[in-house]
Amino acid sequence: MTGTIKKIIRPKGFGFITPDDGSEEVFFHRGSMAPRNQIEDFNEGDTVQFQTRKGEKGPVAFDLKIR
Numbered sequence: 001m002t003g004t005i006k007k008i009i010r011p012k013g014f015g016f017i018t019p020d021d022g023s024e025e026v027f028f029h030r031g032s033m034a035p036r037n038q039i040e041d042f043n044e045g046d047t048v049q050f051q052t053r054k055g056e057k058g059p060v061a062f063d064l065k066i067r
Contacts, residue, residue: 001026002067005046013039017048017061026052028061037065 001019003026008015013030028050030039042048042064050061 001052002047002049005042005044005048008039008042008044010039015039015042015044017050017064024058026050026059026061027055027057028064032060032062032064034063034065042066 001021003017003019006016006018006025015028017026017028019026032050033039047067048064049067050064052059052061054060
């Protein structure tokens with residue numbers, strides 16, 4: 001999937017992505033990054049590529065990387 005980073009809360013190590021396909025907002029955590037990517041490499045408004053899995057409160061991103 002692809003989308004845009006809507007919000008990053010760096011001190012807590014997580015954020016949210018707005019998917020390009022219009023589906024519900026996706027949560028990501030610093031542990032969601034693709035290898036060799038750090039949360040510090042990402043900024044609000046960046047276009048990203050990711051995969052999702054079902055989380056307790058909705059979709060959760062993994063293998064997150066900048067497009």
